[in-house]
Amino acid sequence: MYFASDNAGPLHPKALEALTRANEGYVPGYGGDDLTARVQDRIRDLFEAPDAAVYLVATGTAANSIALANYCQPFQTVFCTPLAHINVDECNAPEFYMGGGKLTLVPGSDRMTPDALRATIEGEEVRGVHGPQRGPVSITQITEYGNLYSLEDLHALTAVAKDYNLPVHLDGARFANACMALGCTPAEMSWKAGVDVAVFGGTKNGLMGVEAVVMFDPDKAWEFELRRKRGGHLFSKHRYLAAQMDAYLDDNLWMTLAQQSNANAAHLVEGLTGAATIRNEPKGNMVFFDVPRHLHQKLQAAGAMYYLWEGTFEGDDPNEMLTGRLVCDWSISQDNIDKFISLVKAG
Amino acid sequence: MYFASDNAGPLHPKALEALTRANEGYVPGYGGDDLTARVQDRIRDLFEAPDAAVYLVATGTAANSIALANYCQPFQTVFCTPLAHINVDECNAPEFYMGGGKLTLVPGSDRMTPDALRATIEGEEVRGVHGPQRGPVSITQITEYGNLYSLEDLHALTAVAKDYNLPVHLDGARFANACMALGCTPAEMSWKAGVDVAVFGGTKNGLMGVEAVVMFDPDKAWEFELRRKRGGHLFSKHRYLAAQMDAYLDDNLWMTLAQQSNANAAHLVEGLTGAATIRNEPKGNMVFFDVPRHLHQKLQAAGAMYYLWEGTFEGDDPNEMLTGRLVCDWSISQDNIDKFISLVKAG
Amino acid sequence: MYFASDNAGPLHPKALEALTRANEGYVPGYGGDDLTARVQDRIRDLFEAPDAAVYLVATGTAANSIALANYCQPFQTVFCTPLAHINVDECNAPEFYMGGGKLTLVPGSDRMTPDALRATIEGEEVRGVHGPQRGPVSITQITEYGNLYSLEDLHALTAVAKDYNLPVHLDGARFANACMALGCTPAEMSWKAGVDVAVFGGTKNGLMGVEAVVMFDPDKAWEFELRRKRGGHLFSKHRYLAAQMDAYLDDNLWMTLAQQSNANAAHLVEGLTGAATIRNEPKGNMVFFDVPRHLHQKLQAAGAMYYLWEGTFEGDDPNEMLTGRLVCDWSISQDNIDKFISLVKAG
Amino acid sequence: MYFASDNAGPLHPKALEALTRANEGYVPGYGGDDLTARVQDRIRDLFEAPDAAVYLVATGTAANSIALANYCQPFQTVFCTPLAHINVDECNAPEFYMGGGKLTLVPGSDRMTPDALRATIEGEEVRGVHGPQRGPVSITQITEYGNLYSLEDLHALTAVAKDYNLPVHLDGARFANACMALGCTPAEMSWKAGVDVAVFGGTKNGLMGVEAVVMFDPDKAWEFELRRKRGGHLFSKHRYLAAQMDAYLDDNLWMTLAQQSNANAAHLVEGLTGAATIRNEPKGNMVFFDVPRHLHQKLQAAGAMYYLWEGTFEGDDPNEMLTGRLVCDWSISQDNIDKFISLVKAG
Secondary structure: OEOOOOOOOOOOHHHHHHHHHHOOOOOOOOOOOHHHHHHHHHHHHHOOOOOOEEEEEOOHHHHHHHHHHHHOOOOEEEEEOOOOHHHHOOOOHHHHHOOOOEEEEOOOOOOOOHHHHHHHHHHOOOOHHHOOEEEEEEEEOOOOOOOOOOHHHHHHHHHHHHHOOOOEEEEOOOHHHHHHHHOOOHHHHOHHHOOOEEEEEOHHHOOOOOEEEEEOOHHHHHHHHHHHHHOOOOOOOOHHHHHHHHHHHHHHHHHHHHHHHHHHHHHHHHHHEOOEOEOOOOOOOEEEEEEEHHHHHHHHHOOOEOEEEEOOOOOOOOOOEEEEEEEOOOOOOHHHHHHHHHHHHHO | OEOOOOOOOOOOHHHHHHHHHHOOOOOOOOOOOHHHHHHHHHHHHHOOOOOOEEEEEOOHHHHHHHHHHHHOOOOEEEEEOOOOHHHHOOOOHHHHHOOOOEEEEOOOOOOOOHHHHHHHHHHOOOOHHHOOEEEEEEEEOOOOOOOOOOHHHHHHHHHHHHHOOOOEEEEOOOHHHHHHHHOOOOOOOOHHHOOOEEEEEOHHHOOOOOEEEEEOOHHHHHHHHHHHHHOOOOOOOOHHHHHHHHHHHHHHHHHHHHHHHHHHHHHHHHHHEOOEOEOOOOOOOEEEEEEEHHHHHHHHHOOOEOEEEEOOOOOOOOOOEEEEEEEOOOOOOHHHHHHHHHHHHHO | OEOOOOOOOOOOHHHHHHHHHHOOOOOOOOOOOHHHHHHHHHHHHHOOOOOOEEEEEOOHHHHHHHHHHHHOOOOEEEEEOOOOHHHHOOOOHHHHHOOOOEEEEOOOOOOOOHHHHHHHHHHOOOOHHHOOEEEEEEEEOOOOOOOOOOHHHHHHHHHHHHHOOOOEEEEOOOHHHHHHHHOOOHHHHOHHHOOOEEEEEOHHHOOOOOEEEEEOOHHHHHHHHHHHHHOOOOOOOOHHHHHHHHHHHHHHHHHHHHHHHHHHHHHHHHHHEOOEOEOOOOOOOEEEEEEEHHHHHHHHHOOOEOEEEEOOOOOOOOOOEEEEEEEOOOOOOHHHHHHHHHHHHHO | OEOOOOOOOOOOHHHHHHHHHHOOOOOOOOOOOHHHHHHHHHHHHHOOOOOOEEEEEOOHHHHHHHHHHHHOOOOEEEEEOOOOHHHHOOOOHHHHHOOOOEEEEOOOOOOOOHHHHHHHHHHOOOOHHHOOEEEEEEEEOOOOOOOOOOHHHHHHHHHHHHHOOOOEEEEOOOHHHHHHHHOOOOOOOOHHHOOOEEEEEOHHHOOOOOEEEEEOOHHHHHHHHHHHHHOOOOOOOOHHHHHHHHHHHHHHHHHHHHHHHHHHHHHHHHHHEOOEOEOOOOOOOEEEEEEEHHHHHHHHHOOOEOEEEEOOOOOOOOOOEEEEEEEOOOOOOHHHHHHHHHHHHHO
């Protein structure tokens, strides 16, 4: 019953096989190999973006931070939500990569609204040279709280950004889950919706550690390469990043895995409904649920693994309501899901 | 009727005379002169802090940013209010000097409350290595909105910081105005209240451009000197910074000027009372007042200079209420204050 | 005949098997898994350093840059040779990670001499606050030019550093090759020789992409973790870094692979002797040799892959002498080496 | 006999008078005042550059570092000489402002030669994404060692930079001395000679602390303003920077002062000739001379103030030859120069 994160399970066997297949002979390092070129082409095809610049890095923090630094000057500020991964979970990596840039938080719920975004943008650059200058808008799809933007939502947000000529970054650590939940194409969820640079994540969806950064206007491609290198994120044995991504694209594995994760979460939601309050609209692979402390302790004792988003394990009041985060990856078994549901229902 | 800022008026004649007096003969550069040493000693005396490290820089942004960088690692975050000068008026200077550090905003009013500070601190470092680490607490006295912390307020805020072993920075661009408003000593408003590093501002109180950074624990003195130098803020002809500060200390000029500024503001408040709503508790030298657009336009036409904090000069509704900021420096004449009051009363 | 780099060949089958073995079940991310803890312990054992802090990253640039940033303030400078990887091959990554620190080049040959190091250190900090302050000494073992420091050499260099209380960083991208060439233990080549932080490289010696950073004084361990995270180098699926390193340590695979690489280079040197001038003292796995342009063109046409260190493929003079770099990894076959030798001998 | 630096003497009375004159009434801060606009226009006139962007800062380190940061990406490197102020005397300020950029040293004498510059540029960017990318060429006129580039020299150097499309920065802390020594106009020594951004220094030539940064292509003007602000170098009471510069331009005071400084140095050289070896070609205001230790000690005892460039005050051998640096500002009296000469001649 491992719902702690979608980085806790095994990588999909086909990704592992791809590594084995790639492990033959001699190839140029640093992305100069044929497999990397092939994968870049395939991602351009997938995104219906023949001119896009595509690069692979091994972590989501690197993907986001280098991408943002490529579109944000150090005297500018990035607009994001308070819960955004780049704000709370990257230990100032964006600020570091941007050379001292800033994040301006768009207040409100987990999902950024166009009105709140517009008001926040309007609140910057009111002091001329004195204040931070407006920089990129960063949207997380699916959000950290497991919520989904519809295509209309995305269009509305990027329209605001475009009103101010601001570039749009999409943190797509769970890009695939979102695409499957929306039933749309990668193009529809990115450049067709006004996104300038998207992270097409693989790590949380069955790969070992690889994220593709896709810049739809290739003007800043070389700058990205330099920023990647000076961040220490240009892999010498780059073929092994490429191989994972290649497997991910074969037979739409990325879709299959995301569908499976989403279905696992849906199964969980279905089972928990009535037994527990669900706090988010779980259309992807994450479910936030309310759980009284005594039950939480019982679940953990029974081997259920998940993080608390609110509250603590220890506490005086056994009936205090806590909030737990359940993340389903592709590999979680139906049995374990059912077992977890039964435990919750048993109370 | 120049209420735009306390940096718009002339410097006090005694500061100018001090520059003239200092302009004799040859002295070592970069702060190696006797006058600088003398001023450092005088500030240590003033703050009753014989071990303090004292340095002069020419701008408030430099004073704040270098001070913060000296106490904040790049993977940490500074706690301040949303309205803090370091957040809205320094174009990412703190983030730049800290090497990519962050500011975490303590929500609430212009004045930080101990509860809000504690809750905000508690909200950081809940994710181990993933999130920003807790760094200094930065307090602005007098605040950007012209409000004053009492000594009790300061003690309560620094007590929270000490609970987490966080250093406390005091942005004292208007340190003198605050001291006079509180009727306390510099020591009482700084180290005795739990402040670790204070900016003792002179620029907004009648000097040309000089701020003293006072670090009560001298352990980080040399690091400050290096950070000042690499920021380009070590003046070669340092005696001219020192001379201003020397004049500032003579016969307690800093007190006289701040008392005068505060008295000017009090006079303004007295006159406006009944005629306009005052938005802050103006105990220092800044008054925020509500003004309908038509009156604002009339005041500007009559030569009154001040910035709007809310609203715009142009607008459809002549009766829309705007908020203006009136700043009094030492030099503003009673006649001009009275003239302004009359204009407001005339409506 | 692939001598282009030791990052061009396949990873050793045992490393791949280890990845497969690690791909079971659910484990905590970000290095919180048992395998990571086990590998850290094994490296502490290998280095006979029970208190050392040990961390894994995926690239050599990350290992060097984060390690240097952990020991170098932004107002300091790192002492290294002009040919050092950190100077010429990391696109300012050290300067970036250090937050604007500097590299001061120790003049002379590829191998730093104690006298040159001392003279260079003496040349810094002669201007007080004005110049860069002395920071770490960075030594590359084996050097970029394939040369080896003896243990005596290392002791002599670190003794100079200690005279100035400067920490010593060892860029050990080819740590294993050096150890095998010297016939010494990792401890003897690191802390026993005065090294404070060593990179124990795996990527160039048969792994996919993993380097261990070993800090013999664990005081700065937490700071390293934070710097790693904010660099985007904390892997969520950390077990796959650990698995590679675990395989590397099993049955001393790191030794076997390095011995094989070194033996391959020795075989190459033996064969080339008499037929070509060798430019370095090739005790590790790199051979720099002189080759006239016409022969270079012929070798490339025959499928030999290596980089030129001096000169260019195209040129007017077919007899102009160029310098090529031949790097042997563990996997290069004797047949290919012999074939290459024959081609050179044929002229 | 104060030859320690051109920052040790008093500022010229006319600069002080200008401060007094400027100290009237109320003006907008941060450079929004009329005097600042007027001074910017006058500098554009002086440089015959009607489109140039002109900004004032208070220190040379700020002028150089912000200017370089405006023209150098963090993954690039600046070409300068080993003795350049930006390399040895700014405590990593350029690296800091550039966000982790680098300096590449052009080997050779104090004066950069076109051949050495070309060879050094050629030595960078030979490794694609791996190495630092080529950035600005920085030339110091007059050099740190008191030497002068002829206009032909400057043309030759900037021609090399233009061959690689690299911008050219001129560190003109002693711009006026150089202009007077060459008998040329500011335009001839800057944009007409291929310079893109020049520092027109005032601090070392009789002002209190002000340097003009002149960018001949105004495209990056706004970026400069933001970088200046976030460096803490935008003065609120900007009129006092402008006033100094205004006085500097009145009746060509900048020329008069530089001519006087240069004449003082020439007088010194004339007197020392025969009595001491002069180490540089002193066409500006700096003279480097050889002095045996016993004489150096005697000179210092007699009240002569200057820095040693080579050697130390204390030492075993009274006859060891040291090198001293003598800097003449406009204010040094003929009597003191003659007295110094007599002391040297007396031996």
